[in-house]
Amino acid sequence: MAMTAHIELVPVPSGHVTLSDRRSQRSWTIELAPFALARLPVTQEQYARVTGERPSAARGDRLPVETVSWQDAVLFCNALSREEGLTPVYGVDGEAVVRDTAADGFRLPTEAEWEYACRAGTSGPRYGPLDDIAWHRGNSEERPHEPGGRLPNPWGLHDMLGNVWEWCWDLYDPEVYGTYRVLRGGGWFDEHWSCRASVRRRSHPTFRVDDVGFRVARSSMTS
Numbered sequence: 001m002a003m004t005a006h007i008e009l010v011p012v013p014s015g016h017v018t019l020s021d022r023r024s025q026r027s028w029t030i031e032l033a034p035f036a037l038a039r040l041p042v043t044q045e046q047y048a049r050v051t052g053e054r055p056s057a058a059r060g061d062r063l064p065v066e067t068v069s070w071q072d073a074v075l076f077c078n079a080l081s082r083e084e085g086l087t088p089v090y091g092v093d094g095e096a097v098v099r100d101t102a103a104d105g106f107r108l109p110t111e112a113e114w115e116y117a118c119r120a121g122t123s124g125p126r127y128g129p130l131d132d133i134a135w136h137r138g139n140s141e142e143r144p145h146e147p148g149g150r151l152p153n154p155w156g157l158h159d160m161l162g163n164v165w166e167w168c169w170d171l172y173d174p175e176v177y178g179t180y181r182v183l184r185g186g187g188w189f190d191e192h193w194s195c196r197a198s199v200r201r202r203s204h205p206t207f208r209v210d211d212v213g214f215r216v217a218r219s220s221m222t223s
Contacts, residue, residue, distance in 0.1 A: 006046060006049075007038050007042070007046060007080075007216060008038065008039040008040070009036040009037065009038055009039070009218060010036060010037055010038070010039050010155060010156050010157055011034065011036050012034060012035050012036060012037055012113070012116070012117050012155065013034055014031075014032055014033050014034045015031075015032055015116060016029055016030060016031045016032060016116075017029070017030055017032065017112050017115050017116035017119065018030075019111065019112060019115060019198075020198060021173075021200060024173070030110075030112035030116075032112060032113060032116055033219070035109075035113055035217055035218065035219050036217060036218045036219075037109060037113070037114075037117050037157060037215065037216075037217045038215040038216045038217070039148075039152075039156060039157055039158060040064075040147035040148055040158050040159060040215065041064040041065075041147050041159055041163065041164055041166060041213045041214060041215040042064065042065050042076065042213060042214055042215060042216065043061065043062055043063065043064060043065060043147065044056050044059070044060060044061055044062070044063050044064070044065045045061035045062065046065070047065040047068070047076060048061075050076055050079050050080050050083060051075070051076060051079060055067045055068055055072070055208065056068075056210075057210040058143055058144050058210070060146070062146045062147075063144050063145070063146060064144055064147055064159070064163055064164045064213040065213050065214075066144060066164050066209070066210050066211060066212055066213045067208045067209065067210050067212070068167075068208060068212070068213060068214065069205060069206050069207055069208045070108075070167045070181045070203070070205035070206075071092075071095065071097070071205050071206055072208070073108055073167045073214040074090050074092065074097055074108065075092065076214075076216075077089060077090060077105065077106040077107050077108065077216055078090050078092070078105070078106075080105075080106045080216065081103075081105025081106050082105075084105075084106075086103075086104050086105035086106070087100070087103040087104050087105050088100075088103060088105045089103040089105045089106065089107040090107070095179075095205070095206070097205075099169065101219070103219075104218065104219065105218070106216045106217070106218055107169065107216065107217055107218065107219070108167055108168055108169045108214060108216070108217065109168055109169065109215070109217040110168060110169050110170055111168040111169070111170045111182045111184060111200070113168075113217060114160075114166065114168050114184045114185075115184065115197055115198065117153075117155065117157060117160070118153065118157070118160040118161065118184070118185070118197045119153075119197050120153040120154040120155040120157065121154055121155075122153070122154065122197075125196040125197060125198065126161060126195070126196060126197060127153040127154065127160070127161075127197070128151055128153070130161070130162075130192055130195060132150060132151045133150045133151050133152075133153070133160075133161060133162070134150055134159070134161040134162025134163065134186065134195050135149075135150065135159075135162040135163045135188050136161075136162045136186060136187075136188065136190055136191070136192055136194075136195045137188070137189055137190055137191050137192075138191075138192060140162070140163075140188040140189075142188065142189055143188060144163055144164060144187075144188050144211070145163060145188070147159045147163060150162070150163075159185075160185055160197075161185050161186055161195045161196070161197070162185070162186050162187065162188065162190070162195050163185075163187060163188055163213075164185075164187050164188065164211055164212060164213035165183040165184065165185055165186065165187045165201060165209075165211055165212045165213070166183065166184050166185045166212075166213060166214050166215055167181060167182075167183060167212065167213075167214040168181065168182040168183070168184055169181075169182075170182045172200065172202035173202075177202055179204065179205055180202040180203060180204055180205070181202065181203065181204075181205050182200060182201075182202060183200075183201040183202065183203055183212060184199070184200065184201070185199075186199060187211035187212070188211055189211050190211075
């Protein structure tokens with residue numbers, strides 16, 4: 001594992017994952033190169049240190065940051081990259097965002113990377129018993145909790161399910177939903193059926209919701 005800017009990154013090996021969408025009855029397989037993913041979602045303290053802002057509805061330095069839009073998450077990634085002397089991944093012009101795949105900075109995971117890392121070699125809907133691994137509506141008292149309090153998946157990643165939904169890079173279905181982006185993982189207010197590795201949710205890239213946060217990824221561990 002590597003520590004950078006107080007964000008612990010876990011190396012994820014290459015592999016492949018098959019994604020599926022219940023609405024369209026479509027499935028597709030993606031081959032993935034090695035990458036690194038944060039062990040935990042970004043906390044409020046980390047977000048405030050990088051951006052100077054505290055947008056969350058539930059306040060607490062060690063709680064996951066939420067009430068952040070997809071665009072907020074993109075800007076955080078670029079700011080953190082600059083702070084660490086890395087090349088920012090995203091070019092931002094108003095609401096238009098382009099990704100430099102050769103840049104070594106921080107970024108949002110793709111949804112294929114997210115699901116592959118969430119599953120961590122497991123094949124079921126979850127990587128363990130739900131109450132052991134996730135904060136969900138049945139055990140959260142309808143509020144977010146400090147990341148890392150539930151058991152990790154086999155690759156050492158915590159809170160991949162439950163606590164807060166996590167923004168991914170991808171468009172959800174541009175032909176039907178336009179610019180809406182993918183959310184993964186389920187959150188503290190969700191019933192058990194939403195806290196599964198395969199569940200997809202969508203939201204507009206400018207919307208801020210109190211059960212939506214994010215974690216960062218990097219394509220390269222070298223700087």
